[in-house]
Amino acid sequence: MKPPIIIINFKAYENSFGNSALELSKKIEKLSKEYSVEIILSVPATMIYRISNEVDLPIYAQHVDAVPLGAHTGAVLPEMIKDAGAKGTLINHSEKRLRADEIDDIIKRLKALNLESILCVDRYELVYPFSLLRPNAILIEPPELIGTGISVSKAKPEVITRAVDEIRKTNGVYLIAGAGITSGEDVYKAIKLGAQGIGVASAVMKAKEPEKVVEDFIINALKAMS
Amino acid sequence: MKPPIIIINFKAYENSFGNSALELSKKIEKLSKEYSVEIILSVPATMIYRISNEVDLPIYAQHVDAVPLGAHTGAVLPEMIKDAGAKGTLINHSEKRLRADEIDDIIKRLKALNLESILCVDRYELVYPFSLLRPNAILIEPPELIGTGISVSKAKPEVITRAVDEIRKTNGVYLIAGAGITSGEDVYKAIKLGAQGIGVASAVMKAKEPEKVVEDFIINALKAMS
Amino acid sequence: MKPPIIIINFKAYENSFGNSALELSKKIEKLSKEYSVEIILSVPATMIYRISNEVDLPIYAQHVDAVPLGAHTGAVLPEMIKDAGAKGTLINHSEKRLRADEIDDIIKRLKALNLESILCVDRYELVYPFSLLRPNAILIEPPELIGTGISVSKAKPEVITRAVDEIRKTNGVYLIAGAGITSGEDVYKAIKLGAQGIGVASAVMKAKEPEKVVEDFIINALKAMS
């Protein structure tokens, strides 16, 4: 993982799986190479194997369960996503929250497996406490803005600046901003406010031409970093 | 789905995913062809695509979530498992229980997608009520026996006979028995008691030679049906 | 419990507890005596003892947990609500759903304690299956109408009529209609459509003069029954 970090959460839309997801991933792969910017794709559990086999980008799971290997019907576990080709996973997304003890268990287990973790939080007050559990990055997303198209960069810039202040109390954990990020300008602002990257979902997944949106994000991320 | 129904729940053991899961699946495929008995494999979400692509057996998911397509990070949905090659799914396993409204939603959605459903219950009292939601089969498993090696056939035969009485109040829903099924004799008894098949997990997944266990199950299932 | 059944769910509003809840309960008690109509009050766990000690109405809990007596910190159990003076409880409200096996456990346990149960469902398809678990009554509430002021009687009368058809397949279980019930007319219609009573929350709890709303409900319930 290296800044600017761009993570695209495929979620569970109609085009989040199957051939359309694969095609979208390939288009993003092309942009990633063209601009030499790493782009993380967080895809449904059923798609990790397929996409990571055909696309040269870091593929993440969207969630892993905290239970150990064993009699756990329906569990998606760190060992399984690694085997399927994932390089890491989102943890504690607002649509799939975990308890703090589960988060600690999962991060330790991911580290032992050499998998990366992006830990989601909904408020700056949790940034420093959760950074102490040593994920690779923390993604802050005010849940009330997720999916709205009203970006955290514009509507709640203080969430980013306070989160940046908090993350600076520790070392080696990136701070990523998300929620409502829609335009290149949102991306530019988030990074200028101190974030080392951005997280996005609907703005890409629901776009008519997602590759144009991603390209605009890349260009603005690079501009903000330079 | 046609009797004798043998469903093997891979759960989340070390050999439930990756190459070992694939090899096990291929051995079972061979037995299935040799004896002309359909064997259902219920595999982790990350493995559905791989196994259904390489093995000619009905592959099931172990669980699906009840949320619709959309912004649902981490969800495993009926549409996703179908796209990955699944022919159906377990629902409401004791290790992944759902609410009744969710079960009703999921069964309707599976039917619309032409996917099969095996609905798990823990007691005979729920067999007839849940049969009214029209799954393809109901798998009854007293949770206190799951994974113990003490079979429902021997320890609680009345659970099977009462469940059989209940399922007969309706038409077109199979009754499968599970929990602690370990030997061919357990399989034979379960079917003689009126079940149309059996569900098994640890007895196969933790066996040194799983294919021998499966073969023994098949032979006894056929003997009991004849 | 006898028709017309009027159950008022206090939920967790500012006036659902403390002295204001007690005063409201006393006003409703007066109306209940005046019209000789039983009115059930479903109150927060912390208020069961106080209200049942001071008010001569059947007091219900809003929820009970399915765990047995023992090491279960924070659990509200059937034995506790009985000890506090409750006569019964709501089960499976859309704001506190349970699994079917938990519902079956709870109903059996309530019966053993001589407590009543009103089991909530969100769709007519669950009315007959859940009636087989033998609660005293089933309260059908389409969740999308709860708290809206748009009544099930007017907006979705077919939900009531279909639920009535379903409940008639069994004996000795009442059918109560709820969701969005706001006016006496809503009450009248619900009962005319075949319900044996109504469930209400916000229309009473958020009213300026709740006792007038309740009186209007009583008058219309009696008119519809006669």
Add this chain to the structure above:
Amino acid sequence: MKPPIIIINFKAYENSFGNSALELSKKIEKLSKEYSVEIILSVPATMIYRISNEVDLPIYAQHVDAVPLGAHTGAVLPEMIKDAGAKGTLINHSEKRLRADEIDDIIKRLKALNLESILCVDRYELVYPFSLLRPNAILIEPPELIGTGISVSKAKPEVITRAVDEIRKTNGVYLIAGAGITSGEDVYKAIKLGAQGIGVASAVMKAKEPEKVVEDFIINALKAMS
């Protein structure tokens, strides 16, 4: 709250509610006065009003839900327990875990209501992160020892010493040790290891003469503090 802190979690045993709970509380009140030691009783939601009205000890809830006042059937909320006479509450007990965002919400809300909070954690790694959310105390309990009679003081003293090291990074948050505390010696050791108090449940609730157990705990707590 002042050291030595002794908190007795009544949980949900047969004697955790009703007259037996009230009598037990009165016996403990007597000991508290005799030795001038504050003893916190954490009681079922249905008992808060009764016990706090009749017993002059700080009464705590065992859990509160994180939802705001409003349409939340079955919720036990900070405002309700305060109204019923509680002085504070346990949060995040291993038998009733919460998410970190919920914990942060609840602590802020308790503070606004002038209620105290004892936040439970299962590992020393969470002590400092959670101390940043500013509860009044953190109660560390290795869940594998809860209810076993094998005390954390003896079996895992390093859990206490490491937790004490962690709590010292912050100011104004007490550290309480629990799990398996059975004898006065366990209490003595826990406090000597640096804890400012102890949490106990089954050793008192399941004792034939609970008041003798409590007295022994008090004597040893005082001895360790002196």
